[in-house]
Amino acid sequence: MSYFKFIVAVVALCLYADILHATNLNTVSTDTNATLTKITGVVYSSDTNEPISGAHVWISNPELMAVTDADGFFSLELGTVTEPITVRISHIGFRPITENIEPDELQSGTPLQFVLTPSSEMMSPLTVLSHRVMNSPSNQIGTDKAAFLPIDSGQFLREAGNASGIRKGGFGIDPVLRGLSGSRLNVRLDGLTATAAACPNRMDPPTSHIRLSDIERVEIHRGPHALQYGPSFGGTVNFVSHKSPDYINFGLNGDVRAGIESNTGHQKTDARIQGGTENWDFLLSGGLSSTDDYTGGSGLTVASGFQSYDFGLEGGINVFAGHRLTAGWSQSFIRDADFPALMMDMAIDDTYKFKAGYEWTPNQAENLSTVEINGYWSLVDHEMNNHNRDSFNMRDAIALAETETYGVHSKVKGQYNSGSYTMTAGIDQLDVTGTRFVDIKMGPQAGNSMTYNLWQDASIFNAGIYSGFEHFIDRWTVSAGTRIDYNQADSKDPAPRFENTDVNSTHVNFSVSAGITRQITSTTTAGFYVGRGVRSPDVTERYINFLTIGRDSYEYTGNPDLKAEANNQADLVLKSEFGNFSIETTIFASYMTNYISAVINEDLQPVGMGAPGVREFQNRGDALFSGFELAMSHNLSRSWFVGLNSSFTRAEYLDNNTPVAEIPPFESTLNIGGSLFMDRIMPDISVRRVFPQNRFNEEFGESRTPGFWLVDATLSSILYDGISLSGGVRNLLDEDYYEHLNRQFNPGVNPSGSYLPEPGRRLFIELSVRF
Numbered sequence: 124m125s126y127f128k129f130i131v132a133v134v135a136l137c138l139y140a141d142i143l144h145a146t147n148l149n150t151v152s153t154d155t156n157a158t159l160t161k162i163t164g165v166v167y168s169s170d171t172n173e174p175i176s177g178a179h180v181w182i183s184n185p186e187l188m189a190v191t192d193a194d195g196f197f198s199l200e201l202g203t204v205t206e207p208i209t210v211r212i213s214h215i216g217f218r219p220i221t222e223n224i225e226p227d228e229l230q231s232g233t234p235l236q237f238v239l240t241p242s243s244e245m246m247s248p249l250t251v252l253s254h255r256v257m258n259s260p261s262n263q264i265g266t267d268k269a270a271f272l273p274i275d276s277g278q279f280l281r282e283a284g285n286a287s288g289i290r291k292g293g294f295g296i297d298p299v300l301r302g303l304s305g306s307r308l309n310v311r312l313d314g315l316t317a318t319a320a321a322c323p324n325r326m327d328p329p330t331s332h333i334r335l336s337d338i339e340r341v342e343i344h345r346g347p348h349a350l351q352y353g354p355s356f357g358g359t360v361n362f363v364s365h366k367s368p369d370y371i372n373f374g375l376n377g378d379v380r381a382g383i384e385s386n387t388g389h390q391k392t393d394a395r396i397q398g399g400t401e402n403w404d405f406l407l408s409g410g411l412s413s414t415d416d417y418t419g420g421s422g423l424t425v426a427s428g429f430q431s432y433d434f435g436l437e438g439g440i441n442v443f444a445g446h447r448l449t450a451g452w453s454q455s456f457i458r459d460a461d462f463p464a465l466m467m468d469m470a471i472d473d474t475y476k477f478k479a480g481y482e483w484t485p486n487q488a489e490n491l492s493t494v495e496i497n498g499y500w501s502l503v504d505h506e507m508n509n510h511n512r513d514s515f516n517m518r519d520a521i522a523l524a525e526t527e528t529y530g531v532h533s534k535v536k537g538q539y540n541s542g543s544y545t546m547t548a549g550i551d552q553l554d555v556t557g558t559r560f561v562d563i564k565m566g567p568q569a570g571n572s573m574t575y576n577l578w579q580d581a582s583i584f585n586a587g588i589y590s591g592f593e594h595f596i597d598r599w600t601v602s603a604g605t606r607i608d609y610n611q612a613d614s615k616d617p618a619p620r621f622e623n624t625d626v627n628s629t630h631v632n633f634s635v636s637a638g639i640t641r642q643i644t645s646t647t648t649a650g651f652y653v654g655r656g657v658r659s660p661d662v663t664e665r666y667i668n669f670l671t672i673g674r675d676s677y678e679y680t681g682n683p684d685l686k687a688e689a690n691n692q693a694d695l696v697l698k699s700e701f702g703n704f705s706i707e708t709t710i711f712a713s714y715m716t717n718y719i720s721a722v723i724n725e726d727l728q729p730v731g732m733g734a735p736g737v738r739e740f741q742n743r744g745d746a747l748f749s750g751f752e753l754a755m756s757h758n759l760s761r762s763w764f765v766g767l768n769s770s771f772t773r774a775e776y777l778d779n780n781t782p783v784a785e786i787p788p789f790e791s792t793l794n795i796g797g798s799l800f801m802d803r804i805m806p807d808i809s810v811r812r813v814f815p816q817n818r819f820n821e822e823f824g825e826s827r828t829p830g831f832w833l834v835d836a837t838l839s840s841i842l843y844d845g846i847s848l849s850g851g852v853r854n855l856l857d858e859d860y861y862e863h864l865n866r867q868f869n870p871g872v873n874p875s876g877s878y879l880p881e882p883g884r885r886l887f888i889e890l891s892v893r894f
Contacts, residue, residue, distance in 0.1 A: 293427025
């Protein structure tokens with residue numbers, strides 16, 4: 124579209140002007156003639172004791188500046204020094220420090236040590252899941268405790284507090300955070316928009332297109348507080364890829380993993396190799412994965428097989444000092460994925476992704492830290508059919524869908540005397556097409572065919588601008604951010620019910636978040652955050668065209684006249700550390716207006732056979748969500764620890780106190796782990812208790828979910844430097860259970876219509892080799 128190119132040009136010009144302005148204002152002189160005295164130092168992080176690269180070091184008299192290198196080291200020529208000098212050190216994500224250095228401290232020639240405290244310790248509602256650590260020249264061991272890799276990223280997210288997932292088969296667990304899912308969660312990959320789902324039933328949620336083997340950690344921002352990543356309603360999940368090591372001479376490193384699991388038949392192999400020099404680097408990765416049918420604790424067999432393979436190549440060039448170009452291409456292919464809870468299975472799901480970026484890190488700009496411009500493009504080609512179902516004898520059903528996403532994002536980050544700032548701008552485009560073909564083989568309509576458009580050839584365009592800061596005042600940290608989004612959607616091929624009507628849908632949304640944190644004592648920190656996140660309706664809520672996509676057998680239809688949802692949320696975060704014991708809790712409350720839900724519309728008739736009626740997406744009204752997360756840990760000794768994590772969410776509509784559908788119940792997990800034989804063997808056992816869910820929405824086909832106990836045990840061993848072996852058992856007691864969010868069997872697969880059970884007892888083993 125023409126305005127897409129226009130907005131790209133406007134954003135680029137604005138960013139360019141801002142860069143020139145910042146450069147002119149912030150460049151400082153480092154011209155010194157005397158070399159009688161030199162200051163050298165190393166900057167460390169208080170939580171890891173690791174050196175901090177890219178920290179800004181200022182000296183007020185004489186006025187000088189330096190940036191720490193990969194080892195956290197800096198050096199400045201001062202000339203003649205007869206009086207104390209003032210040194211100020213800052214870095215994005217850390218609290219700045221200011222220290223006075225006496226002249227005699229500079230005469231020893233020994234590098235001074237400076238320690239920065241991460242501002243993340245002065246917390247927002249954030250959880251970080253570490254996944255794996257690659258070997259690199261600066262980290263030769265790099266062995267982590269991660270056990271056998273989960274089938275997909277959605278399953279991995281279940282390990283976070285107050286996080287769950289919707290199971291429809293053995294693949295594509297759809298993540299849920301504090302009872303919110305789908306487009307209410309902003310899923311990002313390295314801060315950019317992740318690949319969108321092509322399947323109307325979300326067989327392939329965005330998390331299913333993310334390779335876990337490429338991910339270093341996952342940042343889970345709860346609530347509408349991470350507005351810099353885009354429109355944020357219920358939370359933001361940012362998958363952070365491994366960064367290239369700082370090579371000096373040519374280096375090469377990588378890893379290979381292979382594992383197998385009983386019961387599910389899960390086999391997974393992936394490999395990564397990366398290398399480069401001071402001027403360039405690359406990363407080549409690929410993997411194979413497959414599963415078979417599994418059995419639940421009662422012996423019930425669940426169709427859940429699939430096969431997948433993927434590969435990717437990324438590269439970077441340091442054009443000259445402070446300027447870096449990156450690009451990457453990846454493809455993934457999934458075949459024959461069973462979904463026994465749905466009317467069809469996924470035959471094909473092919474994904475193609477490209478990204479490119481530019482980063483400028485100025486060395487002599489006092490208030491400017493980094494400037495980034497990134498672009499991305501992705502395409503998902505999806506096919507589902509009933510060719511492996513009994514229903515194929517009656518009718519041949521095929522659905523083809525294609526989703527294309529692309530966009531450009533820019534970011535400017537910097538710091539000033541008492542804090543830091545971030546500014547972002549971005550545009551995103553989503554185009555969705557899909558057609559369902561049905562050939563009837565039996566009955567009075569045998570020989571007839573039906574063809575209809577799934578998405579009405581819909582598209583959504585979003586342009587957004589964000590500005591935020593973090594300010595430090597003694598023991599206080601104040602943060603705030605605002606965001607404005609222009610969201611426009613349209614349909615190129617409206618369904619018959621929308622003929623001669625305007626299906627264009629436009630929203631201008633304003634979101635804001637603010638927080639204040641204070642270190643109350645040397646052991647306790649408290650933070651209070653408030654935010655308002657506004658979300659435009661997604662493509663399904665606006666344009667889905669008479670398709671069964673929910674928990675029940677109703678057909679669902681979109682509504683382009685929907686209003687935007689708003690989440691008004693408050694979070695209270697408390698954290699204390701008493702020697703070997705620590706406790707952290709978050710209490711939250713969300714008042715949501717214009718909450719979107721699918722409501723039965725008696726005036727609409729279904730187009731397919733067997734559907735009892737039609738649900739139309741409508742603004743159901745206002746809803747209240749509240750709950751908490753609690754995490755406690757205690758170091759029993761140098762080698763052993765025990766931890767307890769609990770979470771709970773309650774949600775209901777305010778007009779009649781009816782429970783909101785698909786809210787997971789209260790649960791707690793006890794974890795005990797440690798190390799033996801000089802950290803060569805690391806056992807770990809977890810006991811998870813999930814309580815019954817007695818609050819459910821019968822209108823959506825929900826019912827009471829029984830509670831259950833689950834025990835997992837793992838054992839990891841470092842066989843040699845860079846070689847580790849992990850093994851264990853999941854569901855040790857062979858419990859027959861299902862999660863509250865699991866879907867029910869499709870009657871054509873299992874007439875009982877019971878809920879999909881989780882896998883029963885299974886053993887796994889994994890070998891990891893790093894070099």
